[in-house]
């Protein structure tokens with residue numbers, strides 16, 4: 434049995450994503466996203482699942498930055514899952530949840546519920562945690578503190594908390610993309626792969642210098658080959674204000690012709706190009722049926 438690392442503790446959204454993508458593997462929780470990625474590099478686990486991007490809040494910067502600057506590995510698969518945030522309290526605080534003085538949760542989850550917090554708990558102090566599940570666990574351990582966690586239903590059950598308010602995320606279409614990372618390149622086989630499965634090839638591109646039309650030239654290399662791009666993200670290189678690299682996801686599997694020729698053309702233009710992975714993409718619904726709420730089988 435393989436071991437899959439995930440951002441824990443049990444009951445995080447990332448665990449639900451890992452349980453859906455690789456249900457037969459042993460799930461191993463880690464405290465932070467960098468710890469989870471290090472575990473793959475140090476071969477404590479075969480692979481890891483980490484959150485990459487949320488439909489409301491955008492990229493999970495710590496994942497992208499740690500991946501690029503510290504722990505370059507291979508993106509081997511992706512799963513996109515629905516995210517429903519709930520306000521969880523201890524039984525002691527559930528009736529009077531509007532009186533809680535502090536809200537614990539992961540920054541992405543807090544950001545997904547800004548309007549709810551502004552409207553209902555404007556005075557509450559926000560305390561950021563490593564994951565939504567660690568916030569829920571904290572509330573379990575401190576039931577008398579007038580505090581709440583923002584987390585999912587699995588965490589409510591795992592840590593014996595009450596769902597004081599359901600579905601508090603500000604936008605209905607709340608979804609997060611999670612990636613499965615491996616140390617080396619692998620072709621991720623999955624029984625759900627069909628001829629219609631979407632593949633992406635993710636690349637990191639840095640420009641040779643800043644000149645008019647530099648990014649246009651990069652995009653043209655994809656455009657004239659009719660390669661559809663499904664994401665363009667810029668992140669600071671951390672070498673000085675105004676210096677960026679780009680993460681570009683092409684909607685195709687790495688092949689022997691088109692992707693190598695794009696890479697060659699971009700390098701000829703003086704760009705730095707790294708292929709970060711070429712991987713199948715699944716949706717939660719595809720792998721789990723139409724259930725909206727994450728269910729995790731305990732092992």
Ligand SMILES: O=C(O)C(=O)C[C@]1(C(=O)O)C=C[C@@H](O)C=C1
Nearest residue numbers: 445446447484539541564565609
């Ligand atoms: O905190 C968790 O439960 C996570 O798995 C992390 C995470 C994230 O980083 O985006 C995952 C999904 C949600 O968007 C909120 C939090």
